[in-house]
Amino acid sequence: MKDILTAPFVEEMRRTTANMYRLGWDERNGGNISYMLEEAEVREYLNIDAPLRTIPTGFNAQPLAGKIFIVTGTGKYFKNVDPDPETNLGIIKISADGSAAELLWGYKDGGKFTSELPAHLMSHMARLSVDPENRVVIHSHPTNTLAMNYVHELDEKKLTHTLWEMCTECIVVFPDGVGVLPWMLCGTNEIGEATAEKMKEFRLVIWGMHGIYGAGKNLDETFGLIETVEKAAQIYMLTAHLPRINTIKDEEMKVLAEAFGVEYRKDFLNL
Ligand code: 13P
Ligand code: ZN
Numbered sequence: 001m002k003d004i005l006t007a008p009f010v011e012e013m014r015r016t017t018a019n020m021y022r023l024g025w026d027e028r029n030g031g032n033i034s035y036m037l038e039e040a041e042v043r044e045y046l047n048i049d050a051p052l053r054t055i056p057t058g059f060n061a062q063p064l065a066g067k068i069f070i071v072t073g074t075g076k077y078f079k080n081v082d083p084d085p086e087t088n089l090g091i092i093k094i095s096a097d098g099s100a101a102e103l104l105w106g107y108k109d110g111g112k113f114t115s116e117l118p119a120h121l122m123s124h125m126a127r128l129s130v131d132p133e134n135r136v137v138i139h140s141h142p143t144n145t146l147a148m149n150y151v152h153e154l155d156e157k158k159l160t161h162t163l164w165e166m167c168t169e170c171i172v173v174f175p176d177g178v179g180v181l182p183w184m185l186c187g188t189n190e191i192g193e194a195t196a197e198k199m200k201e202f203r204l205v206i207w208g209m210h211g212i213y214g215a216g217k218n219l220d221e222t223f224g225l226i227e228t229v230e231k232a233a234q235i236y237m238l239t240a241h242l243p244r245i246n247t248i249k250d251e252e253m254k255v256l257a258e259a260f261g262v263e264y265r266k267d268f269l270n271l
Pocket of ligand 1: 029114
């Protein structure tokens with residue numbers, strides 16, 4: 001068998017967590033990532049039928065039975081993933097009845113998957129029901145996105161509209177807009193269920209005064225979604241207190257969406 005540390009999916013996780021840490025989005029243990037892997041690619045590195053331990057999930061993930069994910073560990077710091085992936089990451093297979101995670105590799109110090117596993121796996125189920133190619137869910141605490149939560153109404157239409165106005169490419173990158181949840185207790189099945197409900201409609205979900213969730217086909221695409229929201233939020237935070245002289249108009253956003261051929265939330269524009 002090949003050395004797991006040379007697996008492209010482990011390298012991608014190391015690179016992504018290091019990037020997010022350096023951008024200041026994931027302080028301490030803030031943020032978590034889950035990435036669904038192909039069984040055949042995992043078999044090149046691990047015996048997927050010999051779990052090291054079995055860890056209950058506390059919710060029903062039966063639709064994902066047999067699926068394998070690489071997931072950041074709870075309480076683990078993104079900055080430490082690159083130097084020590086085997087302690088800070090784990091590879092889990094969802095048990096046949098969907099009630100547990102079979103640990104195939106990682107969490108070397110006896111740790112376990114992120115406390116946000118309910119929101120991750122429930123979001124995977126929700127996204128897969130509308131997009132069979134979805135593989136990744138990322139949760140993060142990007143600085144400007146979070147700052148904006150304190151000074152902007154937490155309304156899906158208004159927040160999406162403001163973000164779209166901040167950079168020309170926003171409506172092209174996230175034409176489906178941004179879903180919003182009010183402040184809720186994190187790490188629970190309830191916030192997981194609420195996030196998944198939003199994920200049927202949006203690939204981006206703001207957790208009020210906490211952070212953001214993104215979902216996509218791969219790590220790059222999902223990271224890029226959050227990165228684009230964060231850039232727009234940064235422009236907002238740099239300009240919200242200044243007189244606005246120019247803006248991208250709604251008719252211009254419509255022209256953009258049509259030119260790039262994206263299905264956008266027409267009800268989020270005021271035309
Ligand atoms: P974990 O350390 O359990 O992944 O939690 C971090 C976090 O961001 C909680 O929302
Ligand atoms: Zn968080």
